[in-house]
Amino acid sequence: MLLDFGTQGTSWWLPMTTNESIRANGKRWQNNHISPSKLNVWLKCPAAFWFHYIKRLPRKNKVFFPQGTAVHFGVEILNKDLNMGKTPDYDYYVLKMEEVWNEEIERGGELFDSKDNEIAPSRYAYHFNEVERWFKIYFDAAKRGAVPDFDPASVIETELDVMRRVIHPVHGDLGVFIRGKIDWVIDLESDVARLADLKTASTHWMGQWSETKASSQLQATAYGYAVGKDLDFSYMVIPKASAKDAPSTRLEHYRTKRGATQYAKLEDLIYNFVQQTDVLNNYEGFVPYPNPDPSKYKHCNKLCDYKAACQKEFFE
Secondary structure (H helix, E strand, C coil), X not given: CCEEHHHCCCCCCHHHHCCCEEECCCCCCCCCEEXXXXXXXXXXXXXXXXXXXXXXXXXXEECHXXXXXXXXXXXXXXXXXXXXXXXXXXXXXXXXXXHHHHHHHHHHCCEECCCCCECCHHHHHHHHHHHHHHHHHHHHHHHHCCCCCCCHHHCCEEEEEEEEEEEECCCEEEEEEEEEEEEEEEECCCCEEEEEEEEEECCCCCCCCCHHHHHCCHHHHHHHHHHCCEEEEEEEEEECCCCCCHHHCCCEEEEEEECHHHHHHHHHHHHHHHHHHCXXXXXXXXXXXXXXXXXXXXXXXXXXXXXXXXXHHHCC
């Protein structure tokens, strides 16, 4: 059972003395709330972490942000309808996805492609058609009962915002919480939790998924730790197929497990994160440095939104 801020009255501080799992219920994020994406950015490059989480440099609104949000929302509504025994309504889902798409563009401003080129508004409809195409891959599989090794109707909750205090076996209370928003909850009552995450993935070989990739994800480890149980986790992957390839493209499902061994390593990782970033002192002692992957033509080949700022700060 998860503690719930929404039913604890004035006890925002009460559950902070335990390491039980807590429903965050949309509470404002604090510096000491550590998401798996925050850890991933730090591991990838401390300079990128500095630009994003400390200097708060703005990022361009890449088209795949509103696309991913819209697809997630459409699938979420579909899964809820299936769980309630409703007949799926494809046109309704497309309408709701378009609403989310428009809201995200209005909030984020001009759209840019993966190469930082601005996308003309006349091309927005083309990119929303991609959203509908990728959603349809999931919709068709769910309608046929062909989602591999998974029943979409088994999803009992979506967007679970959960957090848990990190207590290290040697160093004690680290003063931080693992926090994340879990796409799908299937089972939180059994000894082994069943959770899932939806991904839209490039069909380029560098973006493709596999069992190996799923087993290496920090996200699954963090979510299992956050709910305080051993974990059976699913990555449901929708390939971003072209119009030509979409009819033959299949939904992909990769399952991976987490337990005490992985959670112990996560506690070690977070201990090092706390020490290096000085997060408990508002990052005052954090020393940024780049971790580039240089090539003949670029100072860094990593996917990053801060390459220009990084080059100016560290390489000129």
